[in-house]
Amino acid sequence: MNYLTSAVALVLVLASAAPALAQQGDSACTALRDTVIDGAQIGSARVMPAQGAAPAYCEIRATARPAISIEIRLPMTGWNGGYYQAGCGGFCGILGRADAGASWVNAMRPGLERGYATATSDSGHLGLSVTDGSWAMGNPGAERDWGWRSIGETHRVAQALIGAFYDGAAERAIFQGCSTGGRMAQVAAQRYPEMFDGIISGAPAMDYTGLVGVKMPMLIQANTDADGNQILGPGEATLIGDAVLAQCDGVDGATDGLIADPRACKIDLSALACTGDDSAECLSGDEMATLAKWREGPRSADGTQLYPGGIPEGSEPFWWLWLTGNGQGGGQLVNAFAGDFGRYMAYPLDPGPDWTPLDFDPETDPARMAALAEVYNGDNPDLSAFRDAGGKMIVWHGWADSIVTPYKTVDWYEKAAAQAGGEAALKDTVALFMLPGLDHCGILPGPGGINADALDPMTPLEAWLDGGAAPMSIMAE
Numbered sequence: 338m339n340y341l342t343s344a345v346a347l348v349l350v351l352a353s354a355a356p357a358l359a360q361q362g363d364s365a366c367t368a369l370r371d372t373v374i375d376g377a378q379i380g381s382a383r384v385m386p387a388q389g390a391a392p393a394y395c396e397i398r399a400t401a402r403p404a405i406s407i408e409i410r411l412p413m414t415g416w417n418g419g420y421y422q423a424g425c426g427g428f429c430g431i432l433g434r435a436d437a438g439a440s441w442v443n444a445m446r447p448g449l450e451r452g453y454a455t456a457t458s459d460s461g462h463l464g465l466s467v468t469d470g471s472w473a474m475g476n477p478g479a480e481r482d483w484g485w486r487s488i489g490e491t492h493r494v495a496q497a498l499i500g501a502f503y504d505g506a507a508e509r510a511i512f513q514g515c516s517t518g519g520r521m522a523q524v525a526a527q528r529y530p531e532m533f534d535g536i537i538s539g540a541p542a543m544d545y546t547g548l549v550g551v552k553m554p555m556l557i558q559a560n561t562d563a564d565g566n567q568i569l570g571p572g573e574a575t576l577i578g579d580a581v582l583a584q585c586d587g588v589d590g591a592t593d594g595l596i597a598d599p600r601a602c603k604i605d606l607s608a609l610a611c612t613g614d615d616s617a618e619c620l621s622g623d624e625m626a627t628l629a630k631w632r633e634g635p636r637s638a639d640g641t642q643l644y645p646g647g648i649p650e651g652s653e654p655f656w657w658l659w660l661t662g663n664g665q666g667g668g669q670l671v672n673a674f675a676g677d678f679g680r681y682m683a684y685p686l687d688p689g690p691d692w693t694p695l696d697f698d699p700e701t702d703p704a705r706m707a708a709l710a711e712v713y714n715g716d717n718p719d720l721s722a723f724r725d726a727g728g729k730m731i732v733w734h735g736w737a738d739s740i741v742t743p744y745k746t747v748d749w750y751e752k753a754a755a756q757a758g759g760e761a762a763l764k765d766t767v768a769l770f771m772l773p774g775l776d777h778c779g780i781l782p783g784p785g786g787i788n789a790d791a792l793d794p795m796t797p798l799e800a801w802l803d804g805g806a807a808p809m810s811i812m813a814e
Contacts, residue, residue, distance in 0.1 A: 361413050361502060366395035374497045377401045377490075384413065390450040397498055398432075401490035405482055406432045406463075409456040409495045410449050411502050420499065420507035421448025422491060422533070423457040424514020424521040426778070427674070428682075429483065430464020430472065433457060442539065442778050442789050443518040451795070454507060456495035460487045460521075468670065470677030474687050484712035485524050488512075492532055509802065513795070515539030515778040516741060519732075523715030526730060530722035535802050536730040537794045540778050542741045543716040543749060544644075546706040550683045552635050552644045552742070553675035554697035556660065559630040561695060568627045571657045571664050572617055577628065578653025580606055585650055594784035595773040596651035599736055604650055634742075637699050646744025652737040654783070655776045659740040671740060683709060716745070718752035724766045729801050731768050731794045733811055735775025737783055743771060768801075768808045770794075 369382040380398040387393045395411040423435065423445050435443035435457070445455035461482025462472040473480050482490075492510070499507050512533045514522045519541030526536055542548055560568045585602035586592050596602060606628070611619035620628065634647035648660070662669035675694045681687050685708050688696070723730070734746045750769050757763040772787075779789030790813070797808030 361395065361411075365502060366411070366413070369395065369397055369498055369501060372498060372501050374399075374494055377494050377497075385410075391446060392449070392452070394449060395502065399494050399498070401458075401487075401494050403478065404463075405461040405487045405490050406459045407456060407491050407494050408433050408445070408458075409454070409498050410445055411454045411499065412449065412452055415452050416454060416503060417452035418505075418507060419448075419453045419509040419511065420492075420495065421445065421451075421453035421455045422488075422495065422510070422512045423448070423455065424512070424518025425457065425460055425467075426516045426518055427467025428464055428470050428472075428677070429458075429460035429517060430462050430467065430469060432459040434467070440779075440789050442515045443513070447513070447795055448511070451799075453511070454495065454499050454503075456491050458487045458491040460517075468673035468677060470681040471690075473681040474689065480682065480709065480712055484709075485528050488521055488525050489529055489532070492529070509534050511535040511537070511795075511798065511802075513537040513539075515789075516542050519543065519741075520545065520713070520715050522730075525715075526720060526723040526728065527715060527717050530720075530728065531726045534728060535798045536728065537798060538730060538732045539794075540734045540738055540741045540743075541715065541732065541746060543714060544710075544745060545678070545713040546683060546703075546710040547644045547714075547716075548741060548745065549674055549678040550706050550709075551697075551699065551703050553671050554679060554694035555635040555643075555699060556631060556648075557672060557675060557694040558697065559627050560660075562623060565695075567661070568623050569631075569661055571661050573620060573624055574653050574656040574661050576609065576618070576620070577606065578656075580609055581650045581653060596736065597773045598771070599650040602650055634744075635699065643699060643703060644742070644745070645748040646742050648739050649736055649743060651774065652739035652776075655737060655739050655781050658781060659777065674740075685709070716749050718749055718756045720753055720757065720763075720766060724757065728766060729768075729798065730766055731770070731798050731808060731811060733770040733772060733792065733794060735772050735777065735779065735783075737774050738777045740777050747771065764807055768797075770808075770811050 363384045366384050367382050370379050372379055378400050382397045385394050385396045393413040397409040399407045424443050426443050436445055441447045445457055448455040462479045510533045512522055512525050519538045520543050522536050522538035523541050523543045525533055562568055585596045588602045589597035609620045610625050611621055615621040632647045635643040657663040658668040659671050680692045683706050734743045736743050754760040754763040774783040774787050782788045792811050793813035794811040
């Protein structure tokens with residue numbers, strides 16, 4: 338994993354003794370426009386001013402052929418000799434989207450603020466939104482780029498520009514991503530085991546064919562009545578959430594608005610069933626049936642579990658964004674993701690825009706996704722190559738995640754531990770943090786305001802890579 342030759346090592350030693358060697362003038366940045374990289378083209382290079390905690394940097398826009406748009410940010414001063422690559426969310430397609438907001442998730446900003454050279458990509462296509470999958474229609478090359486190739490190509494192009502700008506290679510490489518970015522993190526550990534020294538994988542949507550292709554359509558089918566109407570809405574979500582919290586909050590010994598582990602609470606919501614006419618204060622028979630299907634997770638007609646677990650208790654406050662909508666046209670993103678994935682991305686022969694999640698057949702369609710599972714998925718529990726390379730990986734997931742189930746992450750971790758010869762052996766490589774009350778990627782604030790801002794996996798990862806002990810916490814101080 339150490340990309341230094343002995344000559345480059347000497348350059349970095351000298352740089353540490355004389356920081357001026359790490360400083361670059363504006364002309365050195367703009368000169369990168371003429372850098373020649375096989376299979377890639379530089380579009381622009383310009384100096385961007387310091388802002389907040391981030392230093393001034395050289396911003397380079399490049400394309401790895403045929404269509405992977407990449408942004409690289411190289412500190413003009415104070416480069417720490419490292420490289421930080423960020424993933425992207427949803428179906429991606431919008432270059433640098435995460436850095437347009439304030440969150441650190443899937444953003445280059447955390448690396449840049451610490452002195453890393455940083456990069457990200459759009460994963461190989463232009464999308465109108467992160468739920469737009471139309472780019473994949475009849476386009477296996479774009480599916481391949483989204484699945485795995487954009488990870489390696491972003492790294493390759495960035496390393497060439499780092500070498501040209503600083504006259505030396507990066508001595509450490511870190512990848513950070515959440516959701517689809519977390520899937521990319523998992524894929525990086527498996528397909529590119531020597532590329533990244535450290536990996537941060539948040540709420541990883543590591544099995545897209547299982548999660549988006551199977552589970553999400555079945556959630557939608559379970560919540561649609563014979564007339565095509567939605568069964569559970571935001572009002573029912575509030576009713577259910579209040580009952581769940583009343584039964585589960587104190588199971589962990591603390592009444593704090595958090596459910597430490599939903600598996601520990603044996604919930605009984607039978608008291609919510611209507612005994613007379615349906616009303617806002619009770620659940621109808623159809624509503625109770627939908628809730629039961631959501632809790633148990635997708636199953637085939639013979640009862641076979643098609644995906645690990647269901648929607649966790651404690652996630653109800655976040656259902657509006659992902660599952661039920663807010664009654665005013667907002668949220669319900671599961672429908673958007675499941676729709677375009679099934680239309681354009683899930684099958685070797687795309688059914689196209691007329692397909693809906695109600696067309697999904699749990700008896701035949703999962704097998705039809707096998708070819709694309711090989712392209713997209715990062716849930717292989719065999720981390721032996723990454724472990725042999727000395728890699729370190731932090732995996733984090735919120736127990737209140739209602740779109741990317743935390744049960745899949747736990748299932749993967751347990752299988753990875755068995756593959757490694759036991760959890761003790763795996764802990765040398767992987768540190769898993771399951772976080773009570775946290776929404777998907779910490780997007781919405783949970784009990785006590787917990788969200789992504791409450792987390793800092795980067796500081797403990799750096800300490801671990803520097804030879805320290807495995808992380809015990811990723812909570813920000």
